Amino acid sequence: MQEKGGSTLSDDSRTKTPHVLTVAGSDSGAGAGIQADLKACAARRVYCSTVITALTAQNTVGVQGVSNVPEDFVAQQLKSVLSDMQVDVVKTGMLPSVGIVKTLCKTLREFPVHALVVDPVMVSTSGDVLAGPSILSTFLEELLPMADIITPNLKEASALLNGMQLETVDDMRSAARLLHNMGPKNVLVKGGDLPDSSDAVDILYNGHNFYELRSPRIRTRNSHGTGCSLASSIAAEVAKGYPMLSAVKVAKRFVETALDYSKEIDIGNGPQGPFDHLLRLKSHSQACHRQQPFDPSDLFLYAVTDSRMNKRWGRSIIDAVKAAIDGGATIIQLREKDAETKDFMESAKACLRICHLHGVPLLINDRVDVAIACDADGVHVGQSDMPARVARTLLGPEKIIGVSCKTPEQAEQAWVDGADYIGCGGVYPTNTKENNITVGLNGLKTVCMASKLPVVAIGGIGVSNARAVMEICASNLKGVAVVSALFDRECVQTETRKLHEVLLGSNIGST
Ligand SMILES: Nc1ncnc2c1ncn2[C@@H]1O[C@H](COP(=O)(O)OP(=O)(O)O)[C@@H](O)[C@H]1O
Numbered sequence: 001m002q003e004k005g006g007s008t009l010s011d012d013s014r015t016k017t018p019h020v021l022t023v024a025g026s027d028s029g030a031g032a033g034i035q036a037d038l039k040a041c042a043a044r045r046v047y048c049s050t051v052i053t054a055l056t057a058q059n060t061v062g063v064q065g066v067s068n069v070p071e072d073f074v075a076q077q078l079k080s081v082l083s084d085m086q087v088d089v090v091k092t093g094m095l096p097s098v099g100i101v102k103t104l105c106k107t108l109r110e111f112p113v114h115a116l117v118v119d120p121v122m123v124s125t126s127g128d129v130l131a132g133p134s135i136l137s138t139f140l141e142e143l144l145p146m147a148d149i150i151t152p153n154l155k156e157a158s159a160l161l162n163g164m165q166l167e168t169v170d171d172m173r174s175a176a177r178l179l180h181n182m183g184p185k186n187v188l189v190k191g192g193d194l195p196d197s198s199d200a201v202d203i204l205y206n207g208h209n210f211y212e213l214r215s216p217r218i219r220t221r222n223s224h225g226t227g228c229s230l231a232s233s234i235a236a237e238v239a240k241g242y243p244m245l246s247a248v249k250v251a252k253r254f255v256e257t258a259l260d261y262s263k264e265i266d267i268g269n270g271p272q273g274p275f276d277h278l279l280r281l282k283s284h285s286q287a288c289h290r291q292q293p294f295d296p297s298d299l300f301l302y303a304v305t306d307s308r309m310n311k312r313w314g315r316s317i318i319d320a321v322k323a324a325i326d327g328g329a330t331i332i333q334l335r336e337k338d339a340e341t342k343d344f345m346e347s348a349k350a351c352l353r354i355c356h357l358h359g360v361p362l363l364i365n366d367r368v369d370v371a372i373a374c375d376a377d378g379v380h381v382g383q384s385d386m387p388a389r390v391a392r393t394l395l396g397p398e399k400i401i402g403v404s405c406k407t408p409e410q411a412e413q414a415w416v417d418g419a420d421y422i423g424c425g426g427v428y429p430t431n432t433k434e435n436n437i438t439v440g441l442n443g444l445k446t447v448c449m450a451s452k453l454p455v456v457a458i459g460g461i462g463v464s465n466a467r468a469v470m471e472i473c474a475s476n477l478k479g480v481a482v483v484s485a486l487f488d489r490e491c492v493q494t495e496t497r498k499l500h501e502v503l504l505g506s507n508i509g510s511t
Pocket residue numbers: 125152153154190191192193200201202215216217218219220223225226227228230252255256259
């Protein structure tokens with residue numbers, strides 16, 4: 001291996017990240033244009049570089065102003081990106097002048113890329129002109145023949161075809177065939193604006209076959225930027241190496257999913273709002289839930305539910321959680337080894353509501369999928385469950401992750417993997433885990449001393465021995481986790497309260 005500029009990687013050991021370059025206009029409202037392209041590519045997991053052709057002053061009402069970037073500066077941006085970065089696919093959006101279109105075509109001949117996706121943006125959905133009719137001839141003569149796919153909406157297809165009327169799916173097919181004659185390898189005529197259609201129908205034509213791509217029409221005001229996002233997503237899939245038909249199908253499914261997720265989003269006062277490409281935005285009431293940063297003192301009285309014990313005592317998981325919270329539990333973990341996934345999700349959601357009402361965090365044992373699906377506060381994983389580092393990438397930075405550890409090495413790994421706390425045990429023998437090696441008070445102390453993370457002790461702990469556990473006097477031992485001592489008893493609330501009193505009398509509470 002050769003040393004190169006401080007890096008020890010040789011060229012062939014560098015892994016290539018799929019890369020889309022978008023050449024488009026900026027939308028200050030960030031629903032369409034460059035901003036939509038960046039979000040769509042991020043959501044589709046490819047890198048996106050940006051050459052800006054125009055600035056628009058734009059919001060959910062419409063376009064209030066446009067300022068074109070000088071042609072030679074568009075050329076300079078194109079050269080900067082294309083001469084250095086390995087671009088796979090160029091995607092074009094708003095190209096506001098003949099000069100800019102010509103500059104682009106010339107630069108692409110100089111720096112050829114794997115594929116060119118052309119979204120022939122002309123008029124925004126609000127009816128504002130983004131590229132006037134003067135560019136039509138350059139589009140037709142120079143740009144379209146270079147394109148691997150063009151993605152006109154109904155109005156744009158009509159403009160490219162001399163004002164041809166497009167009102168039905170059959171009209172869209174005819175338009176696709178005529179546009180294909182102009183040189184692009186594929187044509188996708190988008191039917192988002194097709195009147196009286198309960199489906200969103202697009203027609204793809206590759207010169208041999210027609211594909212009628214249908215998805216349910218989502219009833220939403222938040223469809224600003226669908227065209228830009230669709231084209232960027234097609235570019236993203238092509239950059240990953242997918243053939244065109246698969247790329248278009250995946251891109252369409254992505255737009256449909258994002259529109260459905262974003263139905264309730266309330267941004268701006270105009271007729272067309274933006275949608276959420278990353279499927280992450282929440283309404284105010286959802287965002288207000290808990291989501292305070294992890295507080296290690298929450299580990300004080302850590303109640304872990306057990307489905308078999310609940311069954312034995314004839315109580316629901318929800319009643320068990322309620323009783324533990326009423327008795328003073330400071331954090332809850334749902335450990336449902338036997339439950340059906342659908343039932344588990346339903347109970348987890350109900351428990352989450354109760355926990356949040358009382359400001360108590362709720363973690364899910366092992367099942368990262370269930371934690372994500374019900375937006376729990378985090379997960380607790382064992383040594384043979386999903387590694388904490390993988391759980392962290394799935395759950396994001398704000399969720400709580402705990403890891404069961406018996407040794408200093410495991411505690412160090414949990415820290416490296418981005419966990420928030422460790423559970424150490426079994427401290428004493430227990431009947432909730434068969435063949436579980438106990439670490440004893442000495443083992444607990446050794447792990448506490450080595451751990452950079454807060455620790456909760458677990459395994460056979462109850463009212464009679466909780467004090468002894470706490471008296472090992474490690475400043476990062478923040479509490480005890482209990483299963484049988486709370487849930488294998490007649491009255492969960494009374495047992496929790498008793499344990500709470502013992503813990504308050506110990507020195508854990510004071511450190
Ligand atoms: N309400 C909707 N529900 C589902 N898909 C839609 C909806 N509106 C548009 N689409 C899809 O979004 C993509 C963009 O289409 P369209 O809105 O026609 O383009 P543009 O934004 O360029 O006008 C197409 O795949 C279309 O089928």
